[in-house]
Amino acid sequence: MAKETGHKLIAQNKKARHDYLILDTFEAGLVLTGTEVKSLRMGRASLVDGFVQLDGGEAWLHNVHIPEYTQGTWTNHAARRKRKLLLHKTEIAKLIHKTQESGHTIIPLRLYFKDGRAKVEIALAKGKKEYDKRQTLREKQDTRESNRAISAARRSQRA
The missing domain is CATH 2.40.280.10 (Small protein B)
Known part of the structure; x- marks a missing residue:
C-alpha cells in the first residue's frame, strides 16, 4: 500500500x-x-x-x-x-x-x-471588537471595488 x-x-x-x-x-x-x-x-x-x-x-x-x-x-x-x-x-x-x-x-x-x-x-x-470587524469588512470591500475599477479600465483600454 x-x-x-x-x-x-x-x-x-x-x-x-x-x-x-x-x-x-x-x-x-x-x-x-x-x-x-x-x-x-x-x-x-x-x-x-x-x-x-x-x-x-x-x-x-x-x-x-x-x-x-x-x-x-x-x-x-x-x-x-x-x-x-x-x-x-x-x-x-x-x-x-x-x-x-x-x-x-x-x-x-x-x-x-x-x-x-x-x-x-x-x-x-x-x-x-465590533468596530474592528466593521473596519475589516470595509477595507475588504474597498480593495474589491478598486480591483474592479482597475480591471474595468484595462478592459476598456484593450477594446
Whole structure:
C-alpha cells in the first residue's frame, strides 16, 4: 500500500479570521482513536465552537465535533470529547506565556491530514471588537471595488 503524501483538508474555521486577530499559528498533532480517524477520513468534522485549553503543561482541544463513525460498534467515540494536542514543550511554554495576557485565546483554524497523519492548525488570537470587524469588512470591500475599477479600465483600454 502506497504511503499518503501532501495535504488533505478536512475542516476549517472560516469565521475565526473574522472574529479574531490572528497573532501566531502552530501545527499540532492530535491523539485520536481509530473510529475518529475513520470519521475524519470520510471528511466529517466541525471546528466552529472549538478552543484550546492549556492544563498542566499539556494542550487540550475542546468542543471540536467529530461525528461518530457510521460503521462503528461499541468502540465508537464521543463526538465532542476533549482531545490531546501534540506540541513541543517550547511551543506550549510560549502559548502559556501569551495566553496569560488579557484578551488572548487559542483557537483551531484548520483540521487536515499531512502525510497520512491528522494535524490541526491552531492560532494564538485576540478577539476583535465590533468596530474592528466593521473596519475589516470595509477595507475588504474597498480593495474589491478598486480591483474592479482597475480591471474595468484595462478592459476598456484593450477594446
